[in-house]
Amino acid sequence: MNVDQIYRVVKLSPERPMKNLELILQNIAKHISLTEEEKRLFTGMLEARHLKKKDVILKQGEVCKYSTFIVDGALKGFTVGKDGSEHVINFALKDWWIADMYSLISQQPGMLTIEAIADSEVLLLSKQDQLLLYEKVPKFERFFRILVENSLVASQQRLINNLSLTAEERYRFFMKKYPFILECAPLHSIASYLGITPEFLSKIRRRMAGKLK
Amino acid sequence: MNVDQIYRVVKLSPERPMKNLELILQNIAKHISLTEEEKRLFTGMLEARHLKKKDVILKQGEVCKYSTFIVDGALKGFTVGKDGSEHVINFALKDWWIADMYSLISQQPGMLTIEAIADSEVLLLSKQDQLLLYEKVPKFERFFRILVENSLVASQQRLINNLSLTAEERYRFFMKKYPFILECAPLHSIASYLGITPEFLSKIRRRMAGKLK
DNA sequence: ATGCTTTCTTAACCTAGTTCAAGGCTTTTG
DNA sequence: CAAAAGCCTTGAACTAGGTTAAGAAAGCAT
Known part of the structure; x- marks a missing residue:
């Protein structure tokens, strides 16, 4: 495993309007409904990026500052043990969210590295903006609670599986x-x-x- | 392992005022601050129970209807495999909350059994009342989001440990x-x-x- | 008191999963 | 397009952890 490659710097895509804001709005509509104005506020906060396979959007030891929504492609989150071995914690595909929840929540340096396993198109929402959303559109507090709940359910399910x-x-x-x-x-x-x-x-x-x- | 014993019915304590509502209010004050009126509303929703060692407050296959706060004592949550083997998913001590998060959230039958491992004193908050709280005191949405976040962090940490x-x-x-x-x-x-x-x-x-x- | 169950330990053997080394195939890179 | 790197598999030797069985000590109920 080549460390330089894992830690390669993210390439930002040239700025341009996202064709697919629809997908993320539908994703949100599954749990809360937004007015047109709220939609505009929200989408205005998003930052679009194109990732190439092996691009890294978060490295072990950094503070996670973004929730990432995958418009297309696939990413994985993993930790690297002292011996250099890689432990995959989660995958995320089209229409999923991914982040180092521990680090995002606590704003402490995290253990997760998040990397694209295929060329991908993602939308980033900063922690700052997320908190701003909570204030301006309290419904989002519910939305992100549900996201965290779903992560927890998946994590517990997996623990049970690993144990049994x-x-x-x-x-x-x-x-x-x-x-x-x-x-x-x-x-x-x-x-x-x-x-x-x-x-x-x-x-x-x-x-x-x-x-x- | 004796199934009858695991599934023994919970003994309710005789109704009487809880000496220790202070502990739960402090627990909440760590994350949100409440007015006196809000405190009264909240504490009025709580149901107190005394558990004896081995008392079960939730069995595998039931829908989890309560979040449980431990005033004193200790509980464990576990699943039982087909072969009858027990897998402990979490412990909870004084000043912690416990529930089958999956079942509580989804209101589907869960896999967890929750049992006292020592004589304990607990406070129950029903899912219904929790939702009512969200409406009447939206701050609680934040409080429970933080609880879920903490569970998630612990669960992820444990997953990483188990893998590495x-x-x-x-x-x-x-x-x-x-x-x-x-x-x-x-x-x-x-x-x-x-x-x-x-x-x-x-x-x-x-x-x-x-x-x- | 006295059985009965639960908790913890020890020891001998067993197996699911690891390590190491190698080879073939495909993808990336210069 | 050649070389290198990454990906998947195979097999042989090994080890972390499981199983079975048994016993000692402690808690509980009659």
């Missing part, structure tokens, strides 16, 4: 729950997410192929 | 972070929380004693 399932069972669960990730993330990242080595994941896959799925 | 540390390292981390739990929870529950068997925890403890801590 074997590696193969976890892999099957993963395939069922996130088939789209399976298609776009490299297997070694999935192995890391499952808490096993790529070699062992290979073994599992062979075993399962033998069983004719 | 050995059992011994996790145990050391636990000892440092939750020394009080070590004092009041049985070792087999701690083993379960760490994701190992009690036998293996024993082995670790002996090994560590050998190393003179």
Whole structure:
């Protein structure tokens, strides 16, 4: 694993209007409804970026200043152990949000590095603006509470799985729950997410192929 | 493990005023400040219960209808696998909140059982009243968002530990972070929380004693 | 008191998952 | 387009942690 590459600086896209503000507005509409004026206020706060595969939007040790919404593409969040090994904490695809929640909430340096695993198009909302939104449009307090709630649910589910399932069972669960990730993330990242080595994941896959799925 | 015992019915305490509403008000004051009237509204919603060791306040498969605040004592939340094995998801001590967040949020049947591991005194706030609070005192939306955020941070931290540390390292981390739990929870529950068997925890403890801590 | 259950430990053996080393295939980069 | 780097797999040797079984000590209920 090449540190220079992981820590490569983000390339900003040339400024230009986002074709796809619709997607993020729909995402929000799932939980709260906004007036046209509130929509304008909100979208005016967003910053658009184009990411190339392997671009990093947050490095371990930095304070997370943005919530990131994925308009298109795929990212992963991971920590790097002392031995240099990578541990994938979460993936995020089109129409998902990602951030180092710990760092974003506490504004302390975080452990997560967030990196694109495919060319991606994202929208950033700064913590500052998020707090401003809470004041000007209190409904957003509800929206972000729901986001955090969903993260928590996913995190707890995963903990339960890690404590109670074997590696193969976890892999099957993963395939069922996130088939789209399976298609776009490299297997070694999935192995890391499952808490096993790529070699062992290979073994599992062979075993399962033998069983004719 | 005896299922009848785990599912023993909760014993309600005789109704009487809580000596210790102060503790919960202080707990809330850490994040939002309330007027006297708001305090009265809030405390009027609380339901006090005395739990004896092994009393269960929520069983697997039920919908979680309450957030529980611990005035004194200690509880644990756990799931039971198909094989009957118990997986401790979290502990909660004096001045902490506990609930099956998934179930409380979604109002779907949950996987968690919540049980007292010592005689305890708790205060219950129903989901209904919680929603009512959101309407009447919107500050509470913030308070519960912060609670959920803290849960999420703890859950993520634990996930990272489970993926990147050995059992011994996790145990050391636990000892440092939750020394009080070590004092009041049985070792087999701690083993379960760490994701190992009690036998293996024993082995670790002996090994560590050998190393003179 | 006296059984009965729960808690913790020890020890011998067992297995799911790791490590190391190597090879083939594909993608990136100069 | 060649070289290098990354990705996936295989197999053999190894280890962290699990299983089974048993016993000692402590708490509880009759």
